[in-house]
Each structure stands twice: as C-alpha cells, then as structure tokens.
Amino acid sequence: MTQYLFFTGKGGVGKTSLACATAVAMADAGQKVLLVSTDPASNLKDVLESDVTERITAVAGIQQLYAININPEYAAEDYRNRVIAPLEGIATAEELKKIREDLSGACTTEIASFDEFSRFVSGEAEEGAFDVIIFDTAPTGHTLRLLELPAAWSSFTEENPEGASCLGPTSALKSSKERYHTVVERLRDPSCTTFYIVSRADKASLKEASRTSDEIRALGMTHQYLYINGVFKALSSEDVLAQKIEKLSREQLEALPANLKLLESKEFPLLPYNVLGIEKLRSLFDETLQKSIAETVAIAQREASPLQLENIVQLTESLSAHQQHGLIMTMGKGGVGKTLAASAIAVLLAKKGFEVLLTTTDPAAHVQDFIDQLGALPPTLTVERIDPKIETQRYTEKIVNQKGKDLDEEGKKLMLEDLKSPCTEEVAVFHAFSKAISKARKKFVVMDTAPTGHTLLLLDTAGSYHRDIMRNMLNADRVKTPYMFLQDPELSKIILVSLPETTPMREAASLQNDLKRAGIQPYAWLINQSLSMVPDITDPLLKSRAHAETEVIRTIQSEHAQRTYGIPFIAEKELLLELLKQHE
Known part of the structure; x- marks a missing residue:
C-alpha cells in the first residue's frame, strides 16, 4: 500500500x-x-x-x-x-x-x-x-x-x-x-x-x-x-x-x-441501505457485516402505490408556457442525470417548434452520447459544446489579433507566454459561456453544466465580471451582464437535478442556498431515476430502496422545491430514446 x-x-x-x-x-x-x-x-x-x-x-x-x-x-x-x-x-x-x-x-x-x-x-x-x-x-x-x-x-x-x-x-x-x-x-x-x-x-x-x-x-x-x-x-x-x-x-x-x-x-x-456512518462504511469490505446490517433494514413488505410526480413533458410545457426564448440550466451533483435532463428538455422544446440550442460546460461532455441515440435531430435543434481547449485557442488568437498587431516580435512573444497561464482557460470558457447566454435572448438555450463545484467557479467568474463592469463602466446601468441574466427569473430557469437519495438531496439543497445568496432562484427540482415512480416492483432490494426514496422526495417537496418533477428509473442502454418513447 x-x-x-x-x-x-x-x-x-x-x-x-x-x-x-x-x-x-x-x-x-x-x-x-x-x-x-x-x-x-x-x-x-x-x-x-x-x-x-x-x-x-x-x-x-x-x-x-x-x-x-x-x-x-x-x-x-x-x-x-x-x-x-x-x-x-x-x-x-x-x-x-x-x-x-x-x-x-x-x-x-x-x-x-x-x-x-x-x-x-x-x-x-x-x-x-x-x-x-x-x-x-x-x-x-x-x-x-x-x-x-x-x-x-x-x-x-x-x-x-x-x-x-x-x-x-x-x-x-x-x-x-x-x-x-x-x-x-x-x-x-x-x-x-x-x-x-x-x-x-x-x-x-x-x-x-x-x-x-x-x-x-x-x-x-x-x-x-x-x-x-x-x-x-x-x-x-x-x-x-x-x-x-x-x-x-x-x-x-x-x-x-x-x-x-x-x-x-x-x-x-x-x-x-445508504452507506453513512462508520459501521456501514466498514461493511463495504465485509460481506458478513453487509448481511447483518441488511437484516436490520426495514424491507418494505406492504404494497404501496407508485409515487406520482409530474413528468419531464409537463416540466417542458411549464418552461415554455409564457415565453419563446430563454436560458434553461440543469445543475446538481455529478452523476445525478443533468445531461439526460438537459437533452430531453432540448429535444421536447424543439419538437414543439421552438428554436433551441443545446450546449454543455462539462469538460466530460456526455451530451453527444445522448444525442447520438436519436438518429436524426429535430430541425430546430442545434447542439454545441463549450470545449475548454478549443475555446482557449480561440480566445488566445482573438487577444493576439486585437492587442498584438502593434507589438514587435519580442512583445508578441511575451504576450503568448502570458497567455499560457492556466487561468487563460477559465477566462476563455467564461467568454464562451457568456456568448451562449446572450443567444437566449432570441431562442431557448439549454445548458448542461459541469458538476457542482466547477459550475460554482464559473458563476463566481460571472459575478467577478459583473462587479468589474459595474465598477469601471460609465453607463453600467445600460449593460446586462451574464450575472444579471442569471438573476432574472423571466430570462433564466435553473433546474436542480437530484437522485432520490439523502446525499444528492443535501448537495442540491446546498447548491440552492449558494444560488439564492447570489440572487438566483432555482425554478424547479427534477428527481431522476426514481424507483418509487415505477409500478409493480417485487424485488426485495429494489422495494427497500424505493421505500427509502419516498421520504427523501417528500422532504424535497416540503422543504426545498417550489416545483418538483420526476423521471422514473429506466433500465435501458439508450436512456434518452427510452425516456422520449415513454411520452410519445
């Protein structure tokens, strides 16, 4: 070791x-x-x-x-x-x-x-x-x-x-x-x-x-x-x-x-059971302890009706009920299904005839994996990716062209060396992020964000940029910065995506508190891969997990979310295709 x-x-x-x-x-x-x-x-x-x-x-x-x-x-x-x-x-x-x-x-x-x-x-x-x-x-x-x-x-x-x-x-x-x-x-x-x-x-x-x-x-x-x-x-x-x-x-x-x-x-x-606490952590490497703890977990033996939550089609209808354009961002802990949610919302909006741009700020960029399941895109849907390396190259070229034209060779060399700084990538990605937001004035922009920590850094950059503009511009009151766009509930709708489990719920609640402190009010919560929404489950392990979900979802509804929607658990390779099929 x-x-x-x-x-x-x-x-x-x-x-x-x-x-x-x-x-x-x-x-x-x-x-x-x-x-x-x-x-x-x-x-x-x-x-x-x-x-x-x-x-x-x-x-x-x-x-x-x-x-x-x-x-x-x-x-x-x-x-x-x-x-x-x-x-x-x-x-x-x-x-x-x-x-x-x-x-x-x-x-x-x-x-x-x-x-x-x-x-x-x-x-x-x-x-x-x-x-x-x-x-x-x-x-x-x-x-x-x-x-x-x-x-x-x-x-x-x-x-x-x-x-x-x-x-x-x-x-x-x-x-x-x-x-x-x-x-x-x-x-x-x-x-x-x-x-x-x-x-x-x-x-x-x-x-x-x-x-x-x-x-x-x-x-x-x-x-x-x-x-x-x-x-x-x-x-x-x-x-x-x-x-x-x-x-x-x-x-x-x-x-x-x-x-x-x-x-x-x-x-x-x-x-x-959820792996929380020292004893349950010990059980991950101990099968005997796993069985012992499992026996003490209350298995849901009684039959219960599946939980009824409004679905993703109803969420999409709500998002487009009173407007023809705007920014829709899916946020949450890594692995909760933000990309699936963003892809589904974008496709459903496009099928309603709206002009839609689907993009991602996630360096892992799994959007294309979902979109490839469709075969053909709706004619009004465009898919892009904010690629950090490509955006850095574009930003570097732009700065060199704008500020380097009057410099001698030594000056240009020093500028290029300065642009090798790792923070150049953050600035470049923020510029691309801002450009995507600006497009939401004329069409729907659906943005699949990176996992929470990286997203907060990006929003922090937006806040820093906003403060800099307000501090240095003579006519700052006429400018609408990306930060102000995110704070406007008419223009921006934040969808917090969570799994029906305690830790992702707490994580999304913490993110919501951070957003609220920044003057950004999330629009809705979307609960992904919910077993409690699936009828006719008989497997004891799945029933136990479905039963545990209901308390988490009720906590979300009563303490955290203004609106709550759900996606049932889907056991298929092509998740997006199957989700859309369920609502045809």
Whole structure:
C-alpha cells in the first residue's frame, strides 16, 4: 500500500464512500490515516457522520482517522493574503484593494485549492506524521485539471519571470516551484501513489473511467486500480425491472473498455441501505457485516402505490408556457442525470417548434452520447459544446489579433507566454459561456453544466465580471451582464437535478442556498431515476430502496422545491430514446 491514495472517477459513482471505507479499514488496521477532500462540493461530513472542517480534525467514533476539507473560498482568501503580504507598506491602500479585487476570480480559487492540495503531497501541511493520506477528489475533469497544474505553473514561472496574471505577480508563485516538482514526482512514483478509478457498471461512467485512466497514464501516473461500485444482483426472478437492471450491468461489464481490462479490479454490490456512518462504511469490505446490517433494514413488505410526480413533458410545457426564448440550466451533483435532463428538455422544446440550442460546460461532455441515440435531430435543434481547449485557442488568437498587431516580435512573444497561464482557460470558457447566454435572448438555450463545484467557479467568474463592469463602466446601468441574466427569473430557469437519495438531496439543497445568496432562484427540482415512480416492483432490494426514496422526495417537496418533477428509473442502454418513447 502506497502512502498517497487517490479516488477519482465520474461524479456520483461512489468515490467518497469508497475513499471513506478505505480510510476506515486502514485506521482499523492500526494505520494513522488522513482523509482529504479536494472537491468544492464535498460531502465527507455526511458520509463519516462527523464534523469535517478546513482544519485537520479527528473523526468521531474511530481511532487513528483524521479528515479535512480543502475549502476553496478559505484557500483563496489565504492565498490572497500570502500574495498581498509582501506588498504591504510598499503599495498604497488603493493599489492593495485593486490587487485583492483582481484576485477574486475563479482561477484564483482553483490555483489556491491546488496550492493547499500540493502541500499534503509534499509533506508541508501535515500536522503530525500520517502513514497514509487518502484523497477524495473532485469529479474527473476538475481533478485532471488539478493534476495538470503543477507542470503548467512550473512552465509558466520559468518562461514568464516578469509576468503577472489574475493570480498576482508571478514572483508570488516562484516559492512553490520546487514543491510542484516534488508533487509531480510523487504522483508519478508507483511506490508513492496509487490511483483508484471508481465507476458504476454503466456505459457513461465506464467510458469516463477509461478516459481518466488514459489521461492520468499520459501524465505519467500509471499505478492504477479499478473499482466497480453498486453492482446489482436481482433477488427476485419474477421482477422484470430487476432482471433488466442485472442483465444490463453484466453486459456493460463484459464490454469493459480494453484499457480497463488491463487493470486489477474489484466489484462492490448495490446495498439496500445508504452507506453513512462508520459501521456501514466498514461493511463495504465485509460481506458478513453487509448481511447483518441488511437484516436490520426495514424491507418494505406492504404494497404501496407508485409515487406520482409530474413528468419531464409537463416540466417542458411549464418552461415554455409564457415565453419563446430563454436560458434553461440543469445543475446538481455529478452523476445525478443533468445531461439526460438537459437533452430531453432540448429535444421536447424543439419538437414543439421552438428554436433551441443545446450546449454543455462539462469538460466530460456526455451530451453527444445522448444525442447520438436519436438518429436524426429535430430541425430546430442545434447542439454545441463549450470545449475548454478549443475555446482557449480561440480566445488566445482573438487577444493576439486585437492587442498584438502593434507589438514587435519580442512583445508578441511575451504576450503568448502570458497567455499560457492556466487561468487563460477559465477566462476563455467564461467568454464562451457568456456568448451562449446572450443567444437566449432570441431562442431557448439549454445548458448542461459541469458538476457542482466547477459550475460554482464559473458563476463566481460571472459575478467577478459583473462587479468589474459595474465598477469601471460609465453607463453600467445600460449593460446586462451574464450575472444579471442569471438573476432574472423571466430570462433564466435553473433546474436542480437530484437522485432520490439523502446525499444528492443535501448537495442540491446546498447548491440552492449558494444560488439564492447570489440572487438566483432555482425554478424547479427534477428527481431522476426514481424507483418509487415505477409500478409493480417485487424485488426485495429494489422495494427497500424505493421505500427509502419516498421520504427523501417528500422532504424535497416540503422543504426545498417550489416545483418538483420526476423521471422514473429506466433500465435501458439508450436512456434518452427510452425516456422520449415513454411520452410519445
């Protein structure tokens, strides 16, 4: 077992549960373990049932286990203070204020989070020696970006020694250069670091796991294992849905991508209970304990009518009842079904004759996988993708053409070096995001967003841009920034997507609170893959999970959502096609 363990994969596959279960197992074996979350939308507190803060804290109920959340906002404020400290007494109060405002963007938050993360790998942040440090990482695209930053910043500090960016003076980063090299070396050393790629037995998450494996291998990180989580085994031969789910899982596992077949792997079963708390975490690696806990879980023996929720067609009709255009954004925790929801809403709107643009800000970009199921697109539907690399290239070319035409060759060279900064990508993606929003003045723009943490960073950029415009423009009252567009309930409709489970519900509720603080009121909640909406379930495991869902959904309806809609559990390969068929 190596000292550093990373759990990564598509959102919603169970990275946190498996990371926590591994941490508990190692602490039980006598190791001193530190569990670190680098996810801006961390739910360690829920899973461990213990207080977890931005400081290293002992986990309640178990010896030798400690945990910490890398809080992006806390890390960013600490970073700003470190950058500004050497300038105090030299710069004026107005200059220091301007620097602090410049350091308020999303890319500052990201590099600050990475800066904290890197200290744990380099050994600088350990308050007491730990035998093992386990990282519960953010969803895949964000994690890969974190892993690429050391090399990118090392290159930037070497090639642009006098430059500056939204992260402040490059000189402020130089002190971290040696640490970044140490981090990269340790991540690439198979005797130091192990990557656990977590997936479900479904096509989308296996495809993401395959891409993750290739990309971190390309970064020189080769010590990898595959964990397949939530594998379902039917308990009833009479239950048609149960048999379909098991058959589909087996087919997906038999068609495992070639690169994943090379990895040592382990399967974990779908359980009739939520894995929350130390004892249930222990059960993930203990089949006897699984059976014992399952026996104490109340299996729903009584017959109950399926839960009645308005469906996605009724949601689409509500969205288009009083307008011909606008922005519709699906948001939520990774893996809850945002892409399916966005694709279905876009197709249903287009079938009603509206002009529709379907786009995504998710680096993993699964929209095309769903759209490919349709064969032919409705004539009024256009599909695009905000690709970070393409948008960065476009933005770089635009800046060079606009600002480089009067520069000499040396000046152009310095400008290109400055544009190699990782924060250029954040700015480029924000420009594309803003452009897509502007199109919503004339048509429906349906936007499938990246998992929660990345989405909040993007909205933070919108807020920073808005404040900058308001501060610097003479006629700011005549300008409608992307942020103002998002705050306008007539123009923008936010759909919070959740699974009917406690952790995704809490995550969506937390996101809703963040949005409300930013003056953005979500329009509706959409509950995806609900077993409680499916009639005639007889399999005991599925009945137990369906029964547990009803309490979660009622909590959403009574405490969180103005409007609640649902998508029933679908056990088919082509989810979008089947969902649309159900409503033809």
